[in-house]
Amino acid sequence: MTTSTAQVLNGVLGRLGLGDPQSGVAAGRFLEAHGPEAVSHNPATGEPIARVRMASAGDYEAVMQAAQKAFETWRLVPAPARGEVVRELGNELRRHKQDLGRLVSIENGKILSEGLGEVQEMIDICDFAVGLSRQLYGLSMHSERASHRMYEQWHPLGPVGVITAFNFPVAVWAWNAAVAAVCGDPVIWKPSHKVPLCAAAVQQICNRVMEAQGCPGVFNLVVGSASEVGESLLADRRVPLISATGSCRMGRRIAEVVGPRMGRTLLELGGNNAVTVLDDADLDLATRAVTFAAVGTAGQRCTSTRRLLLQKGIAAEMTERLEKVYASVRIGDPLDPDTLMGPLIDEDAVEAMMRALEQVRGEGGEVLWGGRRLQRPGHFVEPALVRARADMKIVQEETFAPILYLIEVRGVDEAIAVNNGVTQGLSSAIFTRDLLAAEKFLSAAGSDCGIANVNIGTSGAEIGGAFGGEKDTGGGREAGSDAWRLYMRRQTVTINYGRELPLAQGVKFDL
Numbered sequence: 349m350t351t352s353t354a355q356v357l358n359g360v361l362g363r364l365g366l367g368d369p370q371s372g373v374a375a376g377r378f379l380e381a382h383g384p385e386a387v388s389h390n391p392a393t394g395e396p397i398a399r400v401r402m403a404s405a406g407d408y409e410a411v412m413q414a415a416q417k418a419f420e421t422w423r424l425v426p427a428p429a430r431g432e433v434v435r436e437l438g439n440e441l442r443r444h445k446q447d448l449g450r451l452v453s454i455e456n457g458k459i460l461s462e463g464l465g466e467v468q469e470m471i472d473i474c475d476f477a478v479g480l481s482r483q484l485y486g487l488s489m490h491s492e493r494a495s496h497r498m499y500e501q502w503h504p505l506g507p508v509g510v511i512t513a514f515n516f517p518v519a520v521w522a523w524n525a526a527v528a529a530v531c532g533d534p535v536i537w538k539p540s541h542k543v544p545l546c547a548a549a550v551q552q553i554c555n556r557v558m559e560a561q562g563c564p565g566v567f568n569l570v571v572g573s574a575s576e577v578g579e580s581l582l583a584d585r586r587v588p589l590i591s592a593t594g595s596c597r598m599g600r601r602i603a604e605v606v607g608p609r610m611g612r613t614l615l616e617l618g619g620n621n622a623v624t625v626l627d628d629a630d631l632d633l634a635t636r637a638v639t640f641a642a643v644g645t646a647g648q649r650c651t652s653t654r655r656l657l658l659q660k661g662i663a664a665e666m667t668e669r670l671e672k673v674y675a676s677v678r679i680g681d682p683l684d685p686d687t688l689m690g691p692l693i694d695e696d697a698v699e700a701m702m703r704a705l706e707q708v709r710g711e712g713g714e715v716l717w718g719g720r721r722l723q724r725p726g727h728f729v730e731p732a733l734v735r736a737r738a739d740m741k742i743v744q745e746e747t748f749a750p751i752l753y754l755i756e757v758r759g760v761d762e763a764i765a766v767n768n769g770v771t772q773g774l775s776s777a778i779f780t781r782d783l784l785a786a787e788k789f790l791s792a793a794g795s796d797c798g799i800a801n802v803n804i805g806t807s808g809a810e811i812g813g814a815f816g817g818e819k820d821t822g823g824g825r826e827a828g829s830d831a832w833r834l835y836m837r838r839q840t841v842t843i844n845y846g847r848e849l850p851l852a853q854g855v856k857f858d859l
């Protein structure tokens with residue numbers, strides 16, 4: 349770590365109140381943990397920046413009990429009053445945006461602007477949740493029986509397990525936690541062991557807010573291994589909902605364990621997102637959008653563009669434009685405001701990228717630009733442009749790295765077929781000025797993804813919409829719109845205010 353990064357980190361940790369990070373939090377205070385040690389690294393240098401003692405299964409139990417206890421009282425706090433508490437959390441995040449954003453950048457390696465953007469997303473979802481706390485609407489129905497009234501009401505569900513991936517160390521927790529909290533559910537957060545400092549910093553902020561508001565135990569943290577703490581959370585019948593973000597492999601395991609115990613799952617898994625560019629597209633716009641979506645976050649977003657489907661008329665020109673732009677992408681220190689692409693998270697990620705490019709060559713693809721490991725400390729690579737065919741095996745997979753497969757298509761129909769021809773179904777986009785083509789892409793016979801965009805890229809969603817994808821991406825929806833319903837239980841109520849007992853469907857049962 350350079351001296352300046354070390355100074356930034358020390359300052360950030362000091363201001364966030366994280367002198368001595370611990371891993372388990374229950375009832376608003378950090379606990380002594382008993383699991384193995386996780387070492388957090390700075391991906392820009394490869395050097396360790398912190399050691400965090402992880403929670404054991406016993407520590408998990410203490411955290412779980414605190415969350416359960418908090419549920420007893422939190423569920424009875426009126427939802428708008430719960431919203432007021434989330435408002436305070438949002439305000440505290442506003443105060444710490446610069447420090448938390450820097451910490452995200454240092455521990456995860458994404459550029460500072462994206463680190464700050466992640467914290468802004470946390471603030472946005474808190475604002476959203478405050479409004480939502482007055483809008484947890486149920487429907488009312490007309491009963492078919494005289495003097496009867498029917499309506500639906502929504503009750504808190506219980507402690508929610510939130511499992512997050514390394515690539516959004518703080519925002520995805522907030523999408524879940526802010527909404528769950530106004531719905532009346534405490535949260536038990538198991539973050540990725542690759543980014544424990546970010547999680548501890550967020551928890552520190554939560555602890556301060558919740559203590560001041562007199563409601564400890566609503567937000568809880570367990571940094572622990574997938575095998576010990578993760579599996580305990582999955583199997584725990586006291587946790588009615590597991591909201592998990594990560595690879596498809598992880599999602600399958602979660603469905604396997606939570607399904608048989610009839611728990612709910614909200615799964616946000618891998619993507620293999622395509623952008624289609626038709627002959628009539630604005631190529632300036634398409635080039636900028638594709639570069640951000642393929643190179644931004646070093647290709648480590650679930651919504652990163654992995655496949656670029658180019659109509660034959662513009663394929664050569666788009667390829668040329670991208671080669672030029674890729675050559676100008678500034679790769680380096682994520683904290684430097686001039687940098688556009690930081691490092692990959694770790695050496696395993698670099699090796700996975702190199703293996704994928706080997707496979708590309710083996711399957712007859714051609715690396716047109718980039719794709720080399722940079723000879724400097726840290727886990728830096730060049731983004732890669734690859735000429736490929738839709739049916740190549742490697743193209744079907746999500747490689748979590750900045751590899752963009754360029755694939756030629758004849759027109760919108762073939763583009764839709766290729767867009768949909770993978771097992772994942774998260775995000776998709778089309779660049780065109782042809783209304784008919786755009787509407788075809790958005791129709792029921794168009795893109796099969798959870799997100800479909802016109803003239804913007806596949807990444808960079810706003811919190812107001814429901815976020816998630818279909819097929820192997822898991823089918824979950826979180827953040828805005830009506831995603832809140834999954835965090836509550838619905839109760840249908842019928843009230844008889846008459847003196848008769850008519851039965852539904854005209855059934856007679858006279859005694």
Ligand code: NAD
Pocket residue numbers: 511512513514515516538539540541573574575577578579582593594595596598601615616617618619649650651746748774816817821
């Ligand atoms: P990962 O699957 O390796 O880990 C994700 C989280 O799951 C981690 O906290 C990990 O500890 C936990 N986990 C793994 N096995 C578990 C188990 N058996 N029990 C409980 N917890 C377990 O993923 P990653 O490498 O951290 O993140 C990258 C992946 O996440 C990519 O596939 C990416 O597309 C996906 N992702 C999806 C979204 C989305 O919204 N769809 C968002 C971000 C990332």
